[in-house]
Structures are given as C-alpha cells and as structure tokens.
Amino acid sequence: MSLLSDRPPRPGVAALAAALVAALLVLLPGTAAHAAPVLLSQGKPATASSTENAGTPAGAAVDGDNGTRWSSQFADPQWIQVDLGAPAQLSQVVLRWETAYARTYRVELSTDGTHWTTGHSATASTGGVQTHALTGTARYVRVYGTERATGWGYSLWEFQVYGTGTGPVIPGGGDLGPNVIVFDPSTPNIQARLDEVFRQQESAQFGSGRYQFLFKPGTYNGLNAQIGFYTSISGLGMSPDDTTINGDITVDAGWFGGNATQNFWRSAENLAVNPVNGTNRWAVSQAAPFRRMHVKGGLNLAPNGFGWASGGYIADSRIDGQIGNYSQQQWYTRDSSIGGWSNAVWNQVFSGTQGAPAQSYPNPPYTTLETTPVSREKPFLYLDGSAYKVFVPAKRTNARGTSWGNGTPQGTSLPLDRFYVVKPGASAATINAALAQGLHLLFTPGVYHVDQTIQVNRPDTVVLGLGLATIVPDNGVTAMKVADVDGVRLAGFLVDAGAVNSPTLLEVGPAGAATDHAANPTTVQDVFVRVGGAGAGKATLGMLINSHDTIVDHTWIWRADHGDGVGWETNRSDYGFRVNGDDVLATGLFVEHFNKYDVEWNGERGRTIFYQNEKAYDAPNQAAIQNGSVKGYAAYKVADSVNTHEGWGLGSYCYYNVDPTIRQEHGFQAPVKAGVRFHDLLVVSLGGNGQYEHVINGIGAPTSGTSTVPSTVVSFP
Numbered sequence: 001m002s003l004l005s006d007r008p009p010r011p012g013v014a015a016l017a018a019a020l021v022a023a024l025l026v027l028l029p030g031t032a033a034h035a036a037p038v039l040l041s042q043g044k045p046a047t048a049s050s051t052e053n054a055g056t057p058a059g060a061a062v063d064g065d066n067g068t069r070w071s072s073q074f075a076d077p078q079w080i081q082v083d084l085g086a087p088a089q090l091s092q093v094v095l096r097w098e099t100a101y102a103r104t105y106r107v108e109l110s111t112d113g114t115h116w117t118t119g120h121s122a123t124a125s126t127g128g129v130q131t132h133a134l135t136g137t138a139r140y141v142r143v144y145g146t147e148r149a150t151g152w153g154y155s156l157w158e159f160q161v162y163g164t165g166t167g168p169v170i171p172g173g174g175d176l177g178p179n180v181i182v183f184d185p186s187t188p189n190i191q192a193r194l195d196e197v198f199r200q201q202e203s204a205q206f207g208s209g210r211y212q213f214l215f216k217p218g219t220y221n222g223l224n225a226q227i228g229f230y231t232s233i234s235g236l237g238m239s240p241d242d243t244t245i246n247g248d249i250t251v252d253a254g255w256f257g258g259n260a261t262q263n264f265w266r267s268a269e270n271l272a273v274n275p276v277n278g279t280n281r282w283a284v285s286q287a288a289p290f291r292r293m294h295v296k297g298g299l300n301l302a303p304n305g306f307g308w309a310s311g312g313y314i315a316d317s318r319i320d321g322q323i324g325n326y327s328q329q330q331w332y333t334r335d336s337s338i339g340g341w342s343n344a345v346w347n348q349v350f351s352g353t354q355g356a357p358a359q360s361y362p363n364p365p366y367t368t369l370e371t372t373p374v375s376r377e378k379p380f381l382y383l384d385g386s387a388y389k390v391f392v393p394a395k396r397t398n399a400r401g402t403s404w405g406n407g408t409p410q411g412t413s414l415p416l417d418r419f420y421v422v423k424p425g426a427s428a429a430t431i432n433a434a435l436a437q438g439l440h441l442l443f444t445p446g447v448y449h450v451d452q453t454i455q456v457n458r459p460d461t462v463v464l465g466l467g468l469a470t471i472v473p474d475n476g477v478t479a480m481k482v483a484d485v486d487g488v489r490l491a492g493f494l495v496d497a498g499a500v501n502s503p504t505l506l507e508v509g510p511a512g513a514a515t516d517h518a519a520n521p522t523t524v525q526d527v528f529v530r531v532g533g534a535g536a537g538k539a540t541l542g543m544l545i546n547s548h549d550t551i552v553d554h555t556w557i558w559r560a561d562h563g564d565g566v567g568w569e570t571n572r573s574d575y576g577f578r579v580n581g582d583d584v585l586a587t588g589l590f591v592e593h594f595n596k597y598d599v600e601w602n603g604e605r606g607r608t609i610f611y612q613n614e615k616a617y618d619a620p621n622q623a624a625i626q627n628g629s630v631k632g633y634a635a636y637k638v639a640d641s642v643n644t645h646e647g648w649g650l651g652s653y654c655y656y657n658v659d660p661t662i663r664q665e666h667g668f669q670a671p672v673k674a675g676v677r678f679h680d681l682l683v684v685s686l687g688g689n690g691q692y693e694h695v696i697n698g699i700g701a702p703t704s705g706t707s708t709v710p711s712t713v714v715s716f717p
Contacts, residue, residue: 092131102146106144201228202226202229202255213231235272240317247276248276266287267290270380290317297320351587426448456480460486505539532573549581597633667683
C-alpha cells in the first residue's frame with residue numbers, strides 16, 4: 001500500500017497495537033520517542049544519466065509537483081540520483097512512475113556519490129506508486145533502472161526519500177535584513193531615505209556600511225537616487241521596464257573634487273530610467289556595473305566638469321540615446337543596444353552591442369566584436385506576486401543585444417526558500433552546513449568574517465550577494481572554493497583579504513580539474529577581490545581558475561594603491577589572476593597593482609575581451625620588480641606552453657611614482673605561435689612616471705617622456 005494512495009488502509013489489530021505503543025512511548029517518563037520520518041529530497045540537487053529533452057530534467061522529479069517529471073533517453077540502463085546535502089538515517093523511498101516505468105531497478109545508497117550499496121531491488125515492478133522501506137545512512141540515493149517496461153525511457157513524476165537528518169535543519173528563505181531597503185510606489189519619503197544613505201556612503205570608500213535598494217514593479221516619479229560606495233539599486237521585475245523611475249540614478253564625483261577615478265564598488269540593475277534632462281549621469285571607474293538597465297535617453301559617463309574617470313562596464317542594457325564617453329579612459333560594453341557613442345580616450349571595447357561604433361583601433365581606439373562568443377547574464381532577485389525568487393538566466397552563444405527585449409527571457413527561477421539568506425554574524429560553519437544541506441546562498445549587505453573556507457560543492461549552486469556583501473577570510477584561509485562541477489553561479493560580492501596571508505582568495509575548481517563544462521559553465525560575475533585599502537590584507541594570489549570553460553564576466557582584482565594598510569610589503573600580493581583551466585573566457589577583466597604578474601594564463605584556448613591594468617605604483621626601485629633578466633613582470637602573461645589564446649582590446653598603464661626611473665620591459669608577454677593572437681593592445685606611461693620599452697614581447701614602440709600618449713600594437717603576431 002503506497003503512502004500516496006487516495007484511500008487509507010483499514011486499521012487492523014496489529015496497527016492499533018502499534019499506535020498504542022507509540023503513544024505510550026511519548027507519554028511514559030524515561031522513554032525516548034523516535035523522530036517521525038520527514039521528506040528529505042524535495043528541492044535538493046538531482047542529476048541523471050540522461051534526459052529525454054530539456055522539458056524533463058532530473059530536478060522535476062524532486063520539485064514536489066506531480067505535474068512535472070524526469071524522463072530519460074530510450075535505452076537501458078538509466079539512473080536518477082538525489083543529493084540530500086548531508087548524511088541522513090533513511091526510512092523509505094516513494095517512486096511515482098509515469099506510464100514509462102521500470103520493470104527492473106535498484107534503489108542504491110551512497111555516502112560519497114561514488115560507492116553504492118543496494119537498499120532495495122525490484123524485479124517485476126508494475127509501475128504506479130511504489131513504496132520501499134530503506135535502512136541505513138546515506139547522503140545520496142539513486143534509482144538505477146536496468147529494464148524498461150515500455151519502448152520509451154524511464155519516467156518519474158516524483159522521487160521522494162524519507163528519513164531523519166543527523167543534524168539541525170537550516171531553514172531557507174526569510175526576511176532580507178535591515179540593510180535591504182524595499183520601496184513600492186506608495187512608500188512615503190523615498191527621496192529622503194535615498195539621501196540619508198547617500199550622505200553616509202558618498203565618501204565612505206573603505207567603510208563598513210553596505211546597502212541594497214530594491215524597487216518593486218511600478219512607476220516612481222521625481223527621484224534622484226545618488227549612489228555612493230557599497231550601494232546597489234535594483235528593480236524587482238522580470239524586465240527592466242517593469243520598474244520605471246522618472247528621474248535619475250546618479251553617480252558624480254563632487255566628494256573627490258570632480259575626479260571620478262575612485263568611484264568604485266556600487267551598481268545599478270534591472271531598472272528603466274527616464275532622466276529629467278534627457279541624460280543620466282553614471283561617472284564611475286572600476287567595480288561599478290551597470291547591468292540590465294533601460295535608459296530612456298542618453299547616458300553620460302563623465303563627472304560634472306569632465307574630470308578624470310577610469311573605466312567601467314555595461315551589460316545587457318538598452319540606452320535609447322547616445323552614450324557620452326567624454327573623459328573615460330577605457331570602457332567595456334557587452335550584449336547591449338545603444339543609440340550611439342561619442343568620444344574615445346584610450347580603449348573602448350564593444351562585443352555583441354547593437355549601435356556600437358565600427359572597428360577603428362587605434363584612431364579612434366574602438367575595438368568592436370559583432371557578437372560575444374559565450375555569455376550568461378547575472379542572476380537577479382525579483383518578485384513573483386509577493387514571493388521573492390532568484391532568476392538564473394540561460395547561457396547564450398554568439399549573443400548580440402539584450403537578453404530581455406524579445407519576449408520571456410530564458411532561464412530558471414528559484415524560490416527564496418531554496419536559499420540560505422545569510423546575515424551578518426553568520427559563521428562559516430553555518431554557511432557550509434547550509435550548502436551541504438542543498439541550499440543556495442543569498443548574502444545580505446554586510447561584512448562577513450570567515451574562519452574556514454566556504455565550500456561550494458554542488459552543481460548549479462547560486463551564490464548571490466546584495467549591496468556588495470563582503471567576505472573577509474581570517475587566519476589565512478581561502479575565502480571560497482568551488483568544486484569541479486557544472487553551472488555554479490558566483491555573483492555580486494567582494495572578497496577582502498585578511499591580515500594573515502591567504503594562499504588564494506577565490507578558487508574555481510581544484511588543482512588538476514579535468515571535467516568538460518562547456519554545456520553548463522560556471523560563471524563569476526561582479527565578484528571583486530581586494531588586497532589592502534580597508535586594512536593591511538595579504539594574499540599570494542587573488543583569483544584562481546582551474547575549472548575548464550569558466551566564464552569570468554566583469555571582475556576587478558585590486559591590490560590597493562591607496563587607503564589603509566598599503567605598502568610594497570604591507571599588502572603584499574604577488575599574483576592577481578591565474579588561469580589553469582582550458583577554454584576559459586574573460587569578458588571585462590580588470591586586474592591592478594600586483595607585486596609580480598597581474599595575469600598569468602596557463603590554460604589552452606583562453607580568450608579575453610577587454611583588459612584594463614595598472615602596474616603597482618609603489619615599487620621602491622628597479623630591483624624590486626626585476627624578473628631575472630627581464631625588466632618587470634608583464635601585466636598579462638601567456639605561458640610558453642600555450643598553443644592557442646586570443647585577446648581583444650587590452651591595455652596596461654604604469655605610474656611608478658616612488659621611483660619614476662623604473663623601466664618596464666613590456667605590458668604583455670606571449671609565445672610566438674600561430675594560434676596565439678592579440679588585437680588592439682596599448683601601453684601608456686602616466687605623466688612619465690616609469691616607462692614601457694615595448695608593448696608585447698619586443699614589439700611596439702616605447703612610451704616617451706612625460707607625454708601620456710599610448711603606444712599601440714594593432715595585431716600580434
């Protein structure tokens with residue numbers, strides 16, 4: 001008799017006796033009642049040997065919906081398994097078969113996902129709803145079909161595992177905490193609240209405040225949302241046009257005398273803006289993404305007075321009017337639609353952008369690719385009715401234009417109760433327990449000290465930060481490591497080095513990672529790394545990519561040149577970004593000021609679209625940066641063993657202000673092979689503080705004198 005039968009069994013004498021005994025055990029002192037079995041599998045990660053099509057994934061068998069199903073290809077054998085997240089004492093499994101059922105199958109158990117034991121064998125199943133008792137402890141449960149009953153595949157409406165866990169259950173969902181500020185069109189005094197946060201955050205470059213503004217779908221009139229440090233503003237619709245601000249979302253540089261080169265760590269996402277005077281101002285430099293935005297007018301990337309600005313990033317956005325680049329030294333725009341672009345300084349790069357200027361490097365210095373080879377937009381929080389969900393966009397190949405302009409966007413929605421909502425004070429042990437339980441992570445705004453590495457081991461895990469949530473590793477640990485699994489999404493947070501040297505700050509994949517992830521790559525988006533500035537941090541290496549096919553889409557990896565705890569040895573960090581995996585793509589790569597190599601690329605078939613770099617300002621003398629017989633470490637080095645690599649629109653700048661006599665051999669170093677190609681390179685000396693002798697290897701004219709004029713190479717080799 002199935003637990004899921006429509007008609008309950010008639011109680012017999014034995015059943016009544018058992019019920020009486022159970023009741024007495026509860027009531028009698030000195031006895032311990034056994035915990036009732038609970039459903040452990042619902043919503044947990046599921047994988048399968050195959051799927052019939054995209055509409056019948058493994059996860060549909062553990063979603064609690066009897067109207068969705070997993071189905072396999074039409075062959076024997078096939079299997080489906082669920083990861084319970086942690087070892088559990090099991091009691092039974094319930095299988096709700098579709099018409100295409102298994103005649104012969106095994107229910108198998110494992111603690112590690114590799115070694116399996118048989119919990120139940122069925123040799124003449126009749127399909128329908130089957131309930132099997134289980135005993136033992138396991139984290140993984142698998143249904144392994146060896147003989148089909150029909151000519152179709154294997155198909156399960158639901159695959160339910162019951163038992164009792166071995167530890168406390170960490171709940172998913174919940175409120176988003178005090179620093180997530182949610183508005184709807186009827187909220188009073190919105191402007192006053194925006195202004196209050198801005199006054200606090202305008203110049204708080206290394207402060208501890210973190211804020212996220214969320215606007216529910218609707219129309220908001222007469223607002224000027226000024227966005228300061230560690231402040232993010234986002235709409236809660238499925239489309240930017242669901243949430244419209246008739247007003248402005250402004251970043252300017254009044255706090256720094258009209259100089260925007262330190263307008264870091266802030267973001268705008270998933271909103272439509274009708275600027276008051278027809279043009280919105282977004283004068284930023286690094287780590288300030290402008291994503292999934294619709295500006296119903298123009299966009300000005302320079303501060304008031306056209307002071308300096310030093311690079312930024314736009315993705316998946318529509319700008320109806322012209323973008324005024326003005327004083328921006330470098331910029332990258334991906335998979336967007338723009339009404340036009342004016343001016344260029346050193347290095348403006350476009351991929352998959354409708355309306356972008358034509359390729360013309362170096363005069364003017366526009367690098368334009370018709371499409372982006374592979375992209376997947378950043379996950380984002382939205383409202384489905386009154387319920388918060390996270391939308392995880394699908395992968396696109398050869399993308400051009402926005403992902404949201406033509407009907408329903410492709411991707412997956414995850415309810416908030418599938419997330420551990422992390423709040424300040426949460427320990428690394430609790431965060432890891434939540435991950436092991438099968439939850440995703442949503443970091444609310446705050447600063448998180450972790451005394452052990454956050455371990456992301458499940459495929460398709462989402463780790464999403466709000467309000468530039470910041471993770472600080474203590475005692476020299478690595479802040480976060482990702483296993484060599486498919487489809488992990490890391491997005492929207494900052495890793496800040498601790499006082500004790502960490503070997504790495506973020507690792508994607510272990511050493512020797514070998515799995516092909518081309519169909520479902522891991523993405524690292526708006527994840528920033530900082531060593532020093534907020535205090536004397538240290539790390540040997542910032543970000544390490546070992547997994548194949550990883551997409552790093554907009555990162556700023558920064559060894560601080562100003563702030564607290566800054567000095568050649570005080571915030572020592574030799575290497576910024578190292579790639580060992582094959583087929584890794586970087587779109588919007590910013591890496592600066594490391595003591596040795598800023599970028600080292602050891603994997604095959606790597607690609608970079610846009611790179612911005614400054615060498616370390618604070619080198620005390622030539623000897624401090626000497627690399628054997630080579631003067632200085634390249635800003636971007638491709639290993640001699642690499643046979644295939646390609647880059648577009650890469651720039652390196654030097655400003656050796658401690659010793660302006662320092663000479664840098666080149667900005668870029670790569671093997672001379674037919675498969676290793678670079679397009680549109682530059683090096684520039686800022687005011688003659690240090691000089692480059694070449695652009696790449698021994699190729700390219702030296703920079704000269706105090707004139708801040710780039711030396712360029714259009715094509716290598």
